[in-house]
Amino acid sequence: MEDKISIAIRNKNEAKDLEFLLFNLTDRYSDTIDEIIVIDNESTDESEKITEKYGARFETIKNFSYGGSANFAAEKAKGDIVVIFSAHSYPVSPEFFDVIKEKFDANKRLAGVRCLHTPNDYRNYILSIDAEKDPNKSGLIFTGSAFRKSVWQQIPFNDKVPTFEDKDWTKRVLKKGYQIEFAPVVFAYEVRRTKAQSYFRRKNDLLGNYQIWHKEVKMRQAFNSIVGTFLNGSKNLFIDTFYAIKFLFFVLKFKIKKPEKFKY
Template sequence: MQLNKNSCSVLIRCFNEEKFIGKLLTGIMKQTIKDLEIIIVDSGSTDATLSVASQFPVKILSIQSEGFSFGRALNIGCRAVSNEIIVFASAHVYPIYNDWLELMINPFQKNEVGLVYGKQRGNNLTKYSELQVFKKWFPNSNQSSENNLFCNNANAAIRKSIWDKINYDEELTGLEDLDWAKKISKKGYKIIYAKDAGIIHVHEETYSQIRNRYKREAIAFKFIYPSESFSFISFIWMFFSNTISDYYHSIHDE
């Protein structure tokens, strides 16, 4: 598929995102890139998500929540796109600037670039521990990431021609983006971090939801990196240390 630096497809996975998806879609419509398609893969939303999304020029693909996996939702969406560059965005993010898509697409003018990921920042709803993660893994300087595969599909872009050969793993419980990055890196493609292509990432999670996310990602991490020493004890320690840190800072910030 031919690369057009002035067009892209935006792929959004969602489930019950009525509070945030409108702000994301409004931000997309204000982008300097106008030749785009927006595809939403919804996994059984029961709130007003689809009603809000339908007010914008989007294509909605629905999948059953029973058969959901993050990789499967991505693969279904990727099959439906018509552009070479696919930009992924979580339904609970929104762009900081109007040239976000342009900055995500630009690095692909180099043929060896297979994946680009952009900066993420939080807002007043973001827990302290996650703010520290954003600062550590999404710094204020550009970098090539062959040795640092912390790309994240909340704000990332890929070539469809590469995805045609390497689909996302539909069996993983999480971290399908890191798994894909690892695979294409082994094929010789470059992974680029675009510091100026920033979004605000809003997580309104309960501690129960955070615990479940950590558990899913810990299971996936062991599958992707079997030689790494990440145990169940490590998962428990990471969850509780971050929880205590969040609680401490929430008290002192009041």
């Protein structure tokens, strides 16, 4: 197996975001990546047509799970370096894939790299807090992470966990003596969830935290969430209304006086 770079994009009915990601990949990084695969969860929009437009491979997965889709992506990839994106994320740094490849070339015990997209990533990278010390915030995150397929062949992803399949894999490969590092390149993550999707994610996060990190589930958390949501909603409504009215009076005052100092 060659150290080629395969891009795997997980997608479901995100045609607009998918097109932007594919444009970005083919326009800016075509010299450094070897193939693009869209791992599609039975979309009903224009995702397949857009995939074909950019010359990528379209693969449909049924009975989607996060771990199962990561395994599916690894199976379909031809290269040994597999970079996973969600359709609503995209690389930013010009040298994005060059740095990833350099990381893998320099360390044969490297199982995966995590790229940067939040202050948590930046802080842990700058402070040299690696995955051994913090497998949650410095371990893989399956969008904007890369893994070595030859390691995956020995240690597949867990398709039984509802989420955090990336963190679960991080813990298991570290136990086997492999390493996870940061790659100092940046990607953007622009997820927009409905209330129903946020509930689905929150529910899976709770189950994942229990399975992987053994965090106890307490009823008080659910009650506090309801109370907190009500109080924060009321507080935010009051503050937003206060500043909206304050701005209205500022505009009225400005319209009446029209101070000369703002003219050039």
